[in-house]
Amino acid sequence: MYHVPASPILGLYLSLISGISYGLIISLLAGGLSLIYGVMNNVNTSHGAFYMMGGFLTFFAVSSLHLPIVVSVIFAFAAAFVVGLVFLYVLIPKKMWVSADPDSQNLVMILFLALAQVLQQGAFIIYGGGSVAVPRIAFGNIVAPGGVYISYQTIISIAISLLCYVGLFLFLRDTKIGKAIRAFSQDRELAEAMGVRVSSIALLSFGLGVSLAALSGSLLSSIYSITASTGWNELVIAFVIVTFGGIGSISGSFLGGLVYGIIYSITQFFFPAYSFIIALLLIYIVLVNKPTGILGEIIERA
Amino acid sequence: MKELESTDLRSIPSVIDFKDPNFIVLLAALVPSVLVFFTGRPYLQFIMMYFFSYAIYTVSWDLLYSYSGQLSLGHALPFGLGAFFTMMLTQFVKIPLVPSAVIGVLGAAAVGGGIGATTIRLKPGYQGIAILLFSQVLYWLTLILYGEEGLSIFSSTPLSLETMYISGIIIFAAAMVAVFLIENSNYKLKLLAIKGDNLAANVCGINVPVHKAVVFFLSSLFAGIGGAYYGIFTSHTDFTVFAVPKSFLPIGMAIVGGVGSLGGPIIGSAIITILINILPIWYSLAVTYFTYGIVVIVILKIRPSGIVGLFQRRYQRGSQVAKG
Numbered sequence: 001m002y003h004v005p006a007s008p009i010l011g012l013y014l015s016l017i018s019g020i021s022y023g024l025i026i027s028l029l030a031g032g033l034s035l036i037y038g039v040m041n042n043v044n045t046s047h048g049a050f051y052m053m054g055g056f057l058t059f060f061a062v063s064s065l066h067l068p069i070v071v072s073v074i075f076a077f078a079a080a081f082v083v084g085l086v087f088l089y090v091l092i093p094k095k096m097w098v099s100a101d102p103d104s105q106n107l108v109m110i111l112f113l114a115l116a117q118v119l120q121q122g123a124f125i126i127y128g129g130g131s132v133a134v135p136r137i138a139f140g141n142i143v144a145p146g147g148v149y150i151s152y153q154t155i156i157s158i159a160i161s162l163l164c165y166v167g168l169f170l171f172l173r174d175t176k177i178g179k180a181i182r183a184f185s186q187d188r189e190l191a192e193a194m195g196v197r198v199s200s201i202a203l204l205s206f207g208l209g210v211s212l213a214a215l216s217g218s219l220l221s222s223i224y225s226i227t228a229s230t231g232w233n234e235l236v237i238a239f240v241i242v243t244f245g246g247i248g249s250i251s252g253s254f255l256g257g258l259v260y261g262i263i264y265s266i267t268q269f270f271f272p273a274y275s276f277i278i279a280l281l282l283i284y285i286v287l288v289n290k291p292t293g294i295l296g297e298i299i300e301r302a
Numbered sequence: 303m304k305e306l307e308s309t310d311l312r313s314i315p316s317v318i319d320f321k322d323p324n325f326i327v328l329l330a331a332l333v334p335s336v337l338v339f340f341t342g343r344p345y346l347q348f349i350m351m352y353f354f355s356y357a358i359y360t361v362s363w364d365l366l367y368s369y370s371g372q373l374s375l376g377h378a379l380p381f382g383l384g385a386f387f388t389m390m391l392t393q394f395v396k397i398p399l400v401p402s403a404v405i406g407v408l409g410a411a412a413v414g415g416g417i418g419a420t421t422i423r424l425k426p427g428y429q430g431i432a433i434l435l436f437s438q439v440l441y442w443l444t445l446i447l448y449g450e451e452g453l454s455i456f457s458s459t460p461l462s463l464e465t466m467y468i469s470g471i472i473i474f475a476a477a478m479v480a481v482f483l484i485e486n487s488n489y490k491l492k493l494l495a496i497k498g499d500n501l502a503a504n505v506c507g508i509n510v511p512v513h514k515a516v517v518f519f520l521s522s523l524f525a526g527i528g529g530a531y532y533g534i535f536t537s538h539t540d541f542t543v544f545a546v547p548k549s550f551l552p553i554g555m556a557i558v559g560g561v562g563s564l565g566g567p568i569i570g571s572a573i574i575t576i577l578i579n580i581l582p583i584w585y586s587l588a589v590t591y592f593t594y595g596i597v598v599i600v601i602l603k604i605r606p607s608g609i610v611g612l613f614q615r616r617y618q619r620g621s622q623v624a625k626g
Contacts, residue, residue, distance in 0.1 A: 043427040045375065091599065102426050106373045109430060110553055111602055113375060117550050118595035124588035232546045236438050239431040247425070273446050277439050284435065288420050 014148055015265040021154045023261015024161040025219050029234060030241035030253040031168065032212030037247055038185040039205040040098050042108045046087075046116035047213050048235030054080055054214025055226035056123055059132045069135050069222075073160075076218040077211050084210030085203055091115060097202040098188065116231070123228035131225040134218070157219045164215065165254055172250065181205055213238075233276065240283050259283075322486075323613065327565035328478050331357070331572065335471050339464075347467050348535075353575045354474040355532040356555060360567040361481050362524035363552035368562040369490060370517040371497035372422075375430035376437030377552055380414030380522035382543035384529030386444065389453035389539050399457050403530045410526030415519030422514050434549065441544035452540025455533075466535050477527055482564050484520065493517060525552075547591060554598040560608025569609050 029051055036044045044050075054076045061072035088097070091111055096104045138152040172178040184191040184201050192198060217226065217234075241260050245252025263282060268275035338350045363377045387409040391402030421432040444452070484490070495503040496510050504510050533539045542548065551574075552567075559570020574594065581590040605611055 037427075043431065045431070091603075093603075102371060105427050106367075106371075107602065107606065109373060109375070109427065110557060111599060113550055113553065114595045114598040114602070117547060118592055118599070120547075121588045121592035121595065125586070125592060229545075232434075232438060236431065236435045239428065240435065243424075243428060247428075274443075276442055280435060280439060284432070287432075288423065 010146065010148070011269050012266065013146060015269045016262060017144075017148070017150060018154070019262035019265030020258065021158050021261070022220075022223075022265065023258045025157055025216050025223075026234070026237060026261060027241060027254050027257020028161055028164055028212045028219075029216040030238040030245070030257055031165075031250050032209035032216075033238045034242045034245075034247065034250060034253045035205050035212070036209035037242070038249075039181060040202050041100055042096075042098075042105055042112075043239075044112055044206075044209065045109045045235065046112040046119065047209075047238055048231030048233070049116035049119040050080060050084065050210045050213040051217035051234045052123060052226060052228070052231035053083070053119055054217030055134065055221035055230070056127065056132065056228075057214060058134050058218040058221055059127075059226070062134055069137050072134070073137075073215070073218045077215045080214030081207040081211045084207045087115060088203065088206050094199065097206075098198055116235075120228055120231065127228060129228060131227045132221070133225040134222040136222050153222060157223065160215075160219060164212070165250075168212075168250060177201075177204065236280065240280060240287070243287050244283050324482060324485075324564035327568050328475075328482065331568050332471070332475060335474070339467055339471070344463060347463060349575065349579045351467060351470050351531075351535045352579065353572055354470040355528045355535070356551065356575050357568050357571040358474060358477045358528035358531070359525055360552040360555040360559075360571045361478065361564060362521045362528065364556045364561055364567045365481060365484070365524065366517055366521040367556070369485065369493040369497065370514050371426070372418075372514060372518065373426070373430040374418070374433045374521075374549075375553075376434035376546075376549045377521075377525055378544050378546075378549040379417065379433060379437040379440060380410045380525035381529035381532070381548065382437070382440060382444075382539070383413055383522075384410035384526030385533030385539040385543055386453065386529075387526075388530045388533050389455065393453055393456040396456065399455070399461065399534065403534060407523065407526040407530050410529060411519055411523035414522030414526065415515065418518035418522065419515040422511050422518075434546070437544050437546070437549055441541055444544060445541040448540070450540065452538060454538045460537075461534070470531060470535065473527060473531055477524055478564065478568070481524065485564060550595075554594060556608075557598055558601050558608055560610030563610060566608050566610040573609075 029047065032050075033044060033047050036042065036047075057076040057079050058069075058072045061067045061075040062069060065072075065075075067075060092108055096108055099105060099108075136151075136153040137156050141149040141151050142155070144150050170178075172182055180191065180196045181201055181204070183194070184196050184198075188198075217230075220226075237260065241256035242253050244259065245254070245256030260279060260283060264275055264279040267278045271278060335350055335354075338346050341347075359377070359381055362380075363374060366372050366374055366377075384407050387406030388399075388403045389406075391397055391406055392399060395402070397405075417436050418433065421429045424432050492503070492508050492513055495506065495508060496513055500510055529543070532543075552571075555570040555574045556567045557570070558573055559568065560566030574597075577597070578590050578594060581593060601608060
């Protein structure tokens with residue numbers, strides 16, 4: 001994708017740029033997981049499968065519906081919202097949607113894991129085991145200072161992720177529903193007493209979380225490719241980012257995503273084969289020593 | 303409080319209750335195992351060997367889940383480690399199969415339990431994914447180190463099918479009896495207290511992290527036994543033993559049979575092993591595992607207590623545990 005760097009400094013510079021773009025996109029996935037956990041108190045173990053589904057939905061829109069690529073990305077975002085709601089309705093008993101009881105949380109995790117397996121094997125049945133790539137939104141490169149080529153796709157992806165974050169932030173800060181979501185994740189019973197409806201808040205945040213996962217998959221599927229078995233790595237990465245940034249905090253997952261992306265790209269520059277393993281283990285060591293995450297105690301749940 | 307501590311020394315029950323439904327299920331599973339041996343049909347014997355391995359694997363997952371409340375979403379970690387360590391010892395250190403299997407199982411218990419022990423401090427929901435993280439790490443590590451071919455048994459005297467089958471029955475029976483003894487010992491009370499309420503158990507003087515780690519080591523040991531046997535009878539291991547569908551296998555089997563007792567996982571693994579070995583005759587492997595996922599979802603939706611739950615009212619003893 002890039003030119004071979006002439007010096008280690010240039011290589012690090014390139015790694016930084018690709019790390020920022022990868023980290024921002026993957027942090028959308030983590031943000032979705034964090035939103036779902038913050039509101040519903042349930043870990044969505046099929047989040048990686050929804051990421052994979054986002055890539056395949058975009059591919060479906062491009063190849064079967066012949067939509068333009070920008071429309072396909074929006075289609076994946078919207079379709080994932082609906083699909084997520086349907087799965088939540090069909091799969092999870094209503095009293096388990098929001099629960100602090102460990103038994104019910106475990107059951108929900110197992111149900112979502114089963115759903116992930118069903119989605120993965122379903123994609124296998126429909127599209128086979130081969131990899132699928134989605135066309136880029138724009139072709140070409142710009143030359144950044146230092147003689148570095150950056151593709152338009154990278155810039156557009158960064159812009160879309162930033163836009164999503166601004167949108168999410170404004171939505172949570174200013175709209176009435178966003179305020180309800182924040183109130184609900186801070187104090188469930190009080191929010192319920194003030195007239196916030198549990199089921200609609202849970203539905204909305206689950207749908208939004210799934211949509212963010214699908215958007216992330218749809219954006220990354222044009223930079224990397226997607227196969228039916230994609231998703232488990234991403235689930236693990238999203239989990240690491242969310243815990244690293246502090247569970248239930250959107251800005252935490254933004255920061256955690258950036259940190260993960262940059263560490264990943266830099267280790268990829270030095271140890272290409274082991275980058276995934278090294279990045280995960282490095283962050284895991286931090287996690288074990290500080291289970292609340294780096295921003296866990298400072299940032300409010302939102 | 304004092305009673306809990308004083309029961310340490312006699313933690314193994316002196317009398318086995320032979321009317322226990324779990325024991326009856328174990329005996330009922332042994333009968334067809336012996337019968338299949340005398341049919342002399344290799345395909346049936348292979349299905350039974352899959353059953354031995356998966357049953358031990360499922361019981362080890364259920365031991366962790368039902369008796370200490372730790373949900374492991376990456377239980378392929380100790381399972382695969384058992385298989386990989388055994389293969390590595392036969393191939394690189396060149397020691398005979400039996401000692402390498404024993405060392406491999408102990409290694410799987412040590413490494414799996416050690417990794418599990420680091421996850422104990424995490425939030426309950428996140429512990430499962432943390433173990434999944436390590437199984438993914440090992441998935442990629444073994445793919446990088448040994449490629450898609452994986453490792454095979456390196457032995458000058460390959461085992462015959464009969465030897466493997468008979469040793470399978472013995473390992474299966476021994477592991478099940480061991481788990482049965484653990485699950486009926488007084489040590490169980492401590493574990494159930496931890497599962498019910500971490501804080502209350504702590505107040506009662508139970509060292510919660512230590513016992514959680516102990517159960518993790520025990521569970522890794524049994525999963526390692528299942529994995530080592532799996533590696534030996536398939537005579538080959540590759541990176542896919544660490545894949546997430548392999549981690550989902552014992553979860554689904556325990557759910558289908560019913561969690562919380564020895565009988566449930568045995569029944570569940572028997573049913574699912576037959577399902578995933580029979581369906582590929584007509585359909586693809588993807589359809590098989592798709593069906594498996596659907597079966598687990600349906601069972602969880604209509605009968606969360608599994609097949610054993612059907613008999614729960616009749617045997618109050620079993621229900622006491624299986625409820626959780």
